[in-house]
Amino acid sequence: MRDLPEALATHLVQTSTTTCHAWRLTRTDGLVLGFTEHDHELEFDGTVFSAATGFRASEVESGLGLEADAADVAGAFSASAISADDLALGRYDGARVETFLVNWQNPDDHALLSTRQLGEVRTAGQAFTVELRSLAAGLDQPHGRLYGKRCDADLGDARCTKDISIAPFTMTGAIVDIVDELTLIVSGLESLAAGWFGNGRIRFSDGLLEGVSADISNHTIIADGARLALWQPLARLPESGDQLAVSAGCDKAFETCSGKFGNGLNFQGFPYLPGSDFAYGYADADTVHDGRPIVP
Known part of the structure; x- marks a missing residue:
């Protein structure tokens, strides 16, 4: 049972009420925005909740257990609030949304109804609908380590420990040509062999895509520069001349970790883990069992 502030609880038992919903959205980069369905x-609570944004909420049914309930919030794109480009480029991915019930005649009388995260975003013309997923939805995601032959760390993170912020592991370049949403021609990378940036990542430093990252599937060398193929299409296309940083790729294999990065001691996988053929094996009279290691 939710405990409401005394003033708000007293107001809600009246025959007529003056309440509305308000939402406080906190992006992962720290930007805070407030919206309300009031006019x-x-x-x-230290936040200005803007009106005239076209925001409205759907009904939501909540259970007492750990079911991952969800709600929808619909609104209109606005240059001063949420733009279509920002949503498409993922700048709101993982944002936290707090939903309040507030007495608009006296905003100090308010109550926090729920805290959720942004989920699926659907757009139609100049309007959008955002799914708000409860925090219990995180229980559906895998947690902890997976034991396998390949490394499960991200290149350059605290577990990997490899510093990839310097050349030749990170290089800066500029867009020469945009073949399509999956293929870019980049200058400034010609000194490195083809494949060096395969499975790597690009991060745009300016332009419309500033701060946006994309994963590289393949890296080849052509006359105009380096040709980078991406795993997923860009939501918006950059422009020629846009600057970007390109990080070397790692296929998570022990040979790559030790040979390409000289970081074999920090390899976060199990390269000699026996495979399923060994697990399904059994002792028999024809096999020599002399205590030697089962892996080289």
């Missing part, structure tokens, strides 16, 4: 701007 006037509201301010409480």
Whole structure:
């Protein structure tokens, strides 16, 4: 049972009420935005909640257990609030959304109804609908380590420990040509052999895609520069001349970790883990069992 502030609880038992919903959205980069379905701007809890944004909420059914309930919030794109480009480029991915019930005649009378994360985003013209997933939805995701022959760390993270911020592991370049949403021609990478940036990552430094990252599937050398093929299409296309940083790729194999990066001691996989053929094996009279290692 939710405990409401005394003033708000007293207001809600009246025959007529003056309540509305408000949402506080906190992006992963720290930007905080406030919205309300009321027709006037509201301010409480240190946040200004903008009106006239076209925001409205759907019904939501919540259970007492750990079911991952969800709700929808619909709104209109606005240059001063949420733009279509920002949503498409993933700048709101993983954002936290707090939903409030507030007495618009006295905004200090408010209650936090739920805290959720942004889920699926659906767009239609100048409008969008955002799914709000409960925090219990995180219980559906795998957690902990997976034991396998390949490394399960991200290149350059605290577990990998390899510093890839310097050349030749990270190089800067510029867009020469955009073949399509999956293929870019980049200058500044010609000194490195083809394949060096395969399975790597690009991060745009300026332009419309500033701060956006994309994973590289293949790296080849052509007359105009380096040709980078991406795993997934870009939601928006960059422009020629846009600057970007390109990080070397790792296929998570022990040979790559030790040979390409000289980081074999910090390899976070199990290269000599016996495979399924060994697990299904059994002792028999024809096999020599002399205690030698089962792996080289």
